Amino acid sequence: MDLTERAYSLAESLLSEPLPRRWSHSLGVAERARSLRPILGKDAELMEAAAVLHDVGYSPRIASTGFHPLDGARFLRDQEAMDERVVRLVAHHSCALLEAEERGLRKDLETEFELERPALVDALIFCDMTTTPDGECTTSQARLAEIIQRYGPDTIVGRFIQRAAPEIHAAVQRVEDQLAHAHEAGQPI
Structure with missing residues (x-):
């Protein structure tokens, strides 16, 4: 089984039943990752695997600290021996x-x-922060507003996302610029 097949299978097993909306989001993030193939080159498969796995730490089966990036990465490293670069992402x-x-x-x-x-x-910031909780495409501005509304501005997540907003928007812009440049260079997008 190749890296992406393994990633989809694992993410589905951890998210689809207990957290169907999170699973829809993860599928949408992976779809966004596929759209970046023209600028990712040899890292396209790696990015798609990381995209579909990025929220596995929410799974009740593996959540331990309550901080999903850390819980997910520890699980992928310790229990699944997942590709080190996917784990880091x-x-x-x-x-x-x-x-x-x-x-x-x-x-x-x-x-x-x-x-x-x-x-x-x-x-990965681009893929995650331009995908709604239901897996649809959106802007980073709308996504961050949705996160703040869902969690509240004074919660841990609300405070973090407000602090992170300038970097999130800058990362999204950098990726959009790369995609535009690839399109101008005649690469299929």
């Missing part, structure tokens, strides 16, 4: 260090999992 997806700081877990996340290269970090 899951651990650090969508500015997770800032949320880890809010939760008192920044040192744990930083010491256990290295950051992946910036272009891939940006790509």
Whole structure:
């Protein structure tokens, strides 16, 4: 079984029944990852695998700290021996260090999992933060507003996402610029 097949199977087994909306979101994020193939090159499969797995830490079967990037990455590393780069992307997806700081877990996340290269970090931020909870495409502005509304502005998630907003929007813009450049260069998008 190749990396993406394994990732889809595992994510489905952890999310589809207990968290169907989270599963729909993960499928949408993976679809966004596929749309980045023209700019990802040899890392396209890796990104799609990370995209479909990015929220597995929400699964009641594996949640332990309540911080899904850390729980998901630990599970993928320790129980599944998943590709190290996929694990790092899951651990650090969508500015997770800032949320880890809010939760008192920044040192744990930083010491256990290295950051992946910036272009891939940006790509996963783009995929996650331009996909609604139901798996549809959206803007990063609308996505962040939805997150703040859902969790509340004064919650851990609300505070984190407001702090992370400038970096999220900048990462999305960098990816959109790369896609536009690829389109201008005649690459199929």
